[in-house]
Structure formats: structure tokens, C-alpha cells
Amino acid sequence: MNLSYLFDAAHWSLTADGSIPQLILSHVWYVVLALIIGTIIALPVGLYIGHTGRGSFLAINAGNAGRSLPTLGLLMLMVTLLGLGLTPVLIALTVLVIPPILTSAYAGMRTLDHRVVDAARGMGMRPWQVLFKVELPMALPVMMSGFRSAALQVVATATVAAAVGLNGLGRLLIDGLAVNDYSRVLAGAIVVAVLAVVLDLILALAQRWIVSPGLR
């Protein structure tokens, strides 16, 4: 096992099919899609449950259920039901990101200082103003930590896309294993790890930018 595959300039061509940059691009594409769809589904549900306190049973158990669900198994089930393509992959990855986003949105809203919310109402903010001007900004640090953990999980897990014929960095792992090219497997593992670190760094910067300094 060595780093020859990783450091071979030919594998970094921007135009060649299956080159590392192209695999990174498709990998990031799956990650971003899963995060967007997952956020659209999980965020409103988590906020609603956290805001009203109704259905907190669901929020707490979604976290545990989601963690115990094997993504690869779910992917195979979806492929069996829906056939090959992007959809089954996105479903499997979205199911993975929903629990941390939902649970953290719920937790962020639940742990708000109710006195501050009371003050906001008492000063004459309407319910939607309380939500957007007070509750959401205050819950943001907790919500962001859930989103970052979802992003890290999905970056690592999006490699399963290659198991059902799609691209992404999983190609390096699966193809490398198939032909006993461990240098390629190692390159895949390293690039996925670096990608995860870089993504988390970007999200950390975004968090610094959108979370008020008063909450740090």
C-alpha cells in the first residue's frame, strides 16, 4: 500500500472521466443535495416540535432510530424498490441527515431561555417576529452543531453511492478493492477524510459569521 495513486498527476486531471476532482465534485453534489432535502424536511418539523412541545417523543426517538438504521441496507432496499439511479441514493442519505438536524432544531428551541421569549412577547412582538428575531437566532448555535454533525456523517457515508453504480469518492474505494489496488483505496480514504475536515471548517466559518457574538 502506498500513496502513488494519490500523487499521480494523471488522476488529478479536471477533464478525464473518473479523475479525483470529478469524483470530489459528484461526491459533494450528493452531500449537498442530501443536506438540502434533509434540512427542508427536518428543520420545520424540529422547530415546530421544539416551539410547541408537541410530539417531543418523535424528536427524541428519531435521533436514536436514525443512528441505528444501516444506510447501506436502506440503500439496497431502495434500489430493489425503485431501481438504480440517484433517487435511491438520495433517499438513503437524506434519512441519515434528518435525525441530527431534527433533534438539534428541537433541542435548540427547547433550551431557549423562556424569560427572553416572554420579554419578546411582552414588548409586543408578533409570534412570527418572536420566532425569527428571537428564537431562531438564539437556537442557532445548537442547530448549527447538529447540521455540522449531519454534514460529517453524510460526507463519509456518501461513498455508498458507488456501490450502486454512481460516482463519488466511493468509486476509488470500491473499484480499488475490486482490483486489489490498495493505493487507490488509500487515496479514496484520504480524500474523503480531507473533504470532511474542509467541509467542517467551512461550516465552522459560516457559523462564526451567522451566529451573534453575544452567544459565543
Added chain:
Amino acid sequence: MITFDDVVKVYPGGSTAVDHLSLELPTGKTTVFVGPSGCGKTTSLRMINRMINPTSGRILIDGQDVAGQDDALLRRKIGYVIQHAGLFPHRTVLDNVATVPMLLGKSRKEARTAALGLLERVGLSAEFASRYPAQLSGGQQQRVGVARALAADPPVMLMDEPFSAVDPVVREGLHREFLRLQKDLGKTIAMVTHDIDEAIKLGDVVVILRQGGKLAQIGTPQELLDHPADEFVAEFVGRDRGLRSLSFDTAAGLPVRPLTADLLLDEAGRPVSWGDGEPTGGTFTVEDSLRLVTDLAITSPVGIAVRVDANGKADGLVPHHDLVDHLAERRAAK
């Protein structure tokens, strides 16, 4: 004027928080609701700005029933101060204070300029403007809370235990500033506290409630101290109520005796000490309270309180037997 007209609040589950309460909070005065926990004082306060709606009865502000009004618009006209201040942690001090003017449609710039003036008004320098609440002490946070409630210049202010989360020394300072501000502003204030001493110190009118939300007595602090309506009120205002009642009478009517040679003066006529070197232990003016005079007479080594004029020049003596006679006459006159 805020009017409670036969107001009842029964919570789901059947517990009565406020029981047929009828009273009036005079315009421009501070009315303090006080009582043991479970007496419905906070519920009463929160019904004024409709944070809680009464089960029956009406609450009117200057004759207008609050029940018919839009919640949010009503609340923007009423200053709201709560325990621990409840500041927005994600907004700077300045933007906290600017909140209500901005809700009312003022531009950010206008609201911030006004907010800066208000910070000064509550005794915070401009350097606090850009800080976040977490960077302030409890007392400073409460000042910002008061500035925030005053920002839109509302005629009515609600204050729910505003000073109970700070230590006694800081509270003392906040009390002084509160009285100074209220003297300038003359807001119609409804305040809640569990501390009878605070109620007596800050209230023009004190409302004492008993468990189950029943009115025990309403009156000026001195009325409550001198003429408690029943055992409960007498017990609640405390054992030394006679002495505390003296805080509300000035020394203006107190007869004084001429100075004697025993009191040594400096060249400006200010008292220095008694002839045998004993300290005078402090002086009073006609504007000070009878309570202070009593204290001076008791603690003076010779049993005599020394009165001075506005320039600090000694102008009379009150031996404590004269004071006792005066208190007896005062008692007979009531």
C-alpha cells in the same frame, strides 16, 4: 389610570389566582402589588398587557378595555420589565434598547440614536452600547432592561420583580435611580414584588394581596403601616412597622431647643463635638425623616439629636424626651 373591574382569573384545573379584584392604579404613580407566593400578584400584572387573559371582569387603561385591543399593538404602548431583565443575548445593548421603537416603525438609525440617550438616562455610559448582555453584570443588565422598556416612551410600565435578582447593595442603588427617574418621568407604573420593604420604599400606592388572589388592603405605605386592616396585613408589613412609619414624616413639625454651650461649633457655626469630646454622631435637617431623628437621638452619646440648616450650621437641639412627647402627640393626632 388602570382600572381592575371585578377581575377573576381561574386557571385550568380550577385554582383561583385572582379573586374578584377591583382597584385603581392612579396615573403617574407607582402602584406596587405585594403578597406571599400564590397571591396572584404576577397574574394581576400580566393581565394588564394581556400576557394572561382574565376569566371574567375587565381591565381598563384610561377607560379603554384592554380586551378589545390587538395584543401586539397594546403591548408596544406598555413598557415591560421582568426579573433577570430578559435581554436578547444575540443583540447588542443598543439594539436591545432600540427594539420597541423599531417595532413601531422607526428607522434603525433613529431608534439607535434615541437608545443611546436612554442608556445615559439609566446611568450607563456610551461604551456599553456595543456590548452584549452576557458581558454585563446583573445590575447593568437590569438598567438596560429598564431603558428598553422606556424606549418608546410608554405612558404605562409593568415591572415584574425588577430588582430581585441583584444583590442588596446593587438593589439599593437601583432603587435610588428608580425613584429619581420616576420623579422625572411620572409614568403610571404597576410593579410586583414579594418584598414588603421594597413596596413601601418604591410605591406611592401599595396593594397587599393574600393567598387565593384576594385583596387584603390597598393604600399609601404610611396608611398600611399606621392602620393595617387586619392581622394578616399587620403581620405582613412586619413588627417594626411603627418605626418604619416614621420614615414618611419629616422633622418639619418637630420642636427644637436653642443651642447650648455644651455643643462646640467651628467658626462657620457647624457642630464639631460635645464639650466632653463625645462625637455628635450625625445631624438632620427639617427635610429628613422622623426615623432619622429618632435614630440620632438614640445613638447620640448624650441623647440629643442636632438639627442643622441647609448650610450645615447648627440651629437647634432635640433631646430624646422631647422626641418621645412629639411621637405621643403624633399618635394622638392620627
